[in-house]
Amino acid sequence: MTWADLFNFVTGNASTIRRYSETHFILVLETVIVSLILWVPLGLLLSKSDKWAGRVMALANLIFCIPSLSLFAIFVTIPGLGLGRRSSLLALVLYAMMPLLRNVYDGVKNVDRSVIEAAKGMGMSEAGIIREIRFPLGLPVIFAGFRITVVMTTGMATIASFIGEQNLGRFITNGMVRNNTEMLVTGAVLISVIAVVLDTILGLLEKGLIPRGLRLRR
Amino acid sequence: MIELREVTKCYKGQTVPAIEKLSLCIDEGEICVLVGPSGCGKSTTLRLINRMIDLSSGTILINGEDILNKDPDQLRRGIGYVIQQIGLLPHRTIGENIAIVPRLYKWPKGKIKERVNQLLTIIGLDPDQTRNKYPSQLSGGQMQRVGVARAMAVDPPIMLMDEPFGAVDPLVRSHLQDEFLRLQEEIKKTIVFVTHDINEAIKMGDKIAIFNEGRLVQFGTPEQILTDPADDFVENFIGHDRVVRMLSLYRAEEAARKRVCVVRDNELAGLAGELREAGTGVAFIIDAGGGPLGYVTEEESTAVSGPERLKAVAAARRKAFVQANTPLPDALSILLEYDLDWLGVLQGKSLCGALSFKDIQRHVYRREGE
The missing domain is CATH 3.40.50.300 (P-loop containing nucleotide triphosphate hydrolases)
Structure with missing residues (x-):
């Protein structure tokens, strides 16, 4: 393969590349949105019950242990899910459970006890404490989990191409099967670039999100 | 309640x-x-x-x-x-x-x-x-x-x-x-x-x-x-x-009584009368420059006659002064060490109070006294 071959492949398949990138990106976006909607509130809720937190964390752990390809394969066999978007979305959301839920829980749970004690002693309600203290103070940890989730999902979405997702993962699998190096490299590099760019953007966002008082030092 | x-x-x-x-x-x-x-x-x-x-x-x-x-x-x-x-x-x-x-x-x-x-x-x-x-x-x-x-x-x-x-x-x-x-x-x-x-x-x-x-x-x-x-x-x-x-929780000025009688060393002649009028029981003597010299008690002011001898009594007590922020144990230590009855409490060079055993005692128990 030469640079010219690669260039020719990219220019010749511009519309496919755009389409695949789009579906890839949309799958990641959908997963992240659904995960945020599900796991952040659940993580906050679990901070109230150690018993349930233990149970749910164990479940998240279990799911995370299953190899992704196996999980995708299992979902394909379930009626109503089958090949395609539903199975891949569900699998990715379940994978995201571990890093996101765990970090939300750890973040809000590990806030300095004396701050909680003082707030409770001043008559702040449970909900108020979560909203005004636990969440903002846990935000750095929560956001770290969010970053991991986004990067992980971007990578794992490629595997969904095995169950019919028309995304950048396709370039890699097809490239390998057809012994097409240009195709393989295009897919691999684009996915990596997307992951790195997303992580960088989130890194910048993180700086702005962490409460000012936590960043200041005397 | x-x-x-x-x-x-x-x-x-x-x-x-x-x-x-x-x-x-x-x-x-x-x-x-x-x-x-x-x-x-x-x-x-x-x-x-x-x-x-x-x-x-x-x-x-x-x-x-x-x-x-x-x-x-x-x-x-x-x-x-x-x-x-x-x-x-x-x-x-x-x-x-x-x-x-x-x-x-x-x-x-x-x-x-x-x-x-x-x-x-x-x-x-x-x-x-x-x-x-x-x-x-x-x-x-x-x-x-x-x-x-x-x-x-x-x-x-x-x-x-x-x-x-x-x-x-x-x-x-x-x-x-x-x-x-x-x-x-x-x-x-x-x-x-x-x-x-x-x-x-x-x-x-x-x-x-x-x-x-x-x-x-x-x-x-x-x-x-x-x-x-x-x-x-x-x-x-x-x-x-x-x-x-x-x-050790207290400082000299906190225990000191604020009413003091201060007399210049060239005005010692009328000391007894002045002390009676002031009712403080003790007079602190300062020199011409305003510097602390010593003290004379009311009894001494009537018993000892003559300004010169009174001045000598006072001058023997040059050590009887502490700064306002001196910790109380240090002040007590000075009282004991030099066998004094009174300490003058100084703010810089000027006298701002007087301290006796009684004052320290009273200060320590002031809450109970209330």
Whole structure:
């Protein structure tokens, strides 16, 4: 393969590349949105019950242990899910459970006890404490989990191409099967670039999100 | 008024109750100090009052009303609460921290701002400089002050303080204690104050409740506790050198009497008459440059005749002066070492007070005298 071959492949398949990138990106976006909607509130809720937190964390752990390809394969066999978007979305959301839920829980749970004690002693309600203290103070940890989730999902979405997702993962699998190096490299590099760019953007966002008082030092 | 009746608290999974059948009455406008070794139940008692934990049996009444009849959050909002770790919200400014309870009460913005400025001024911090700072930008002592200000924000009649000055160094602590006592003179809150330090208890308390192993061993004024310990435990807990150790909390100027008679060394002729008129019992003699020379007592002023001999009596007591900020034990040491009856207390070069054994004694027991 030469640079010219690669260039020719990219220019010749511009519309496919755009389409695949789009579906890839949309799958990641959908997963992240659904995960945020599900796991952040659940993580906050679990901070109230150690018993349930233990149970749910164990479940998240279990799911995370299953190899992704196996999980995708299992979902394909379930009626109503089958090949395609539903199975891949569900699998990715379940994978995201571990890093996101765990970090939300750890973040809000590990806030300095004396701050909680003082707030409770001043008559702040449970909900108020979560909203005004636990969440903002846990935000750095929560956001770290969010970053991991986004990067992980971007990578794992490629595997969904095995169950019919028309995304950048396709370039890699097809490239390998057809012994097409240009195709393989295009897919691999684009996915990596997307992951790195997303992580960088989130890194910048993180700086702005962490409460000012936590960043200041005397 | 806070009244505890037969209060017992058993923690889950523990056979020995943390506190057992505790009855205690805390009068309005008083500082009641709960003191004892760790694990004696003093903090548990404090936390029962604002329902941070719930009691197992018994009744706690605040102004005659059972605390169990009130919503816990409502109850806590009406009671100031200060803890050793302070617990300032690190992501909120000092102003916002102080405004927490006023905000819970939904005060209008203008009123909150006014109150925050007022409180910062009361605790000796400049509102404009401090309001927008974050807790991490303050010193330990300043943070403790903010903690107290935050607890006072809505002017609650009752304040619960759990080792509020425990986390700062002894000098700052002593300063904060003095400041708080001065403040209490004005605000007259009903205060329950937990400490493990008997010196702090003696200094801060109108009443002291000594705890041991979940029981109240003795309850009374500091004088009662110091002069008549209920049992061996209390006696040991107080310590035998208690009064001497207490002295180190004070400085010469605090114990000194402010009315002094000062006479120039060239005006000694009319000394006896002047002393009789002043009624101070002692005159401090200064030289032409205003520098301190010594003192002459009223008896000496009549017994010794002639200005020159009086001056010699005074001049033999050149050591009888201390600076205003001299710790009381040092002043006492000088009194003993040079066999003096009086010390002149100096602010720079000028005399601002006089100190005798009697004054030190009175100062140490001043709370009991009240």
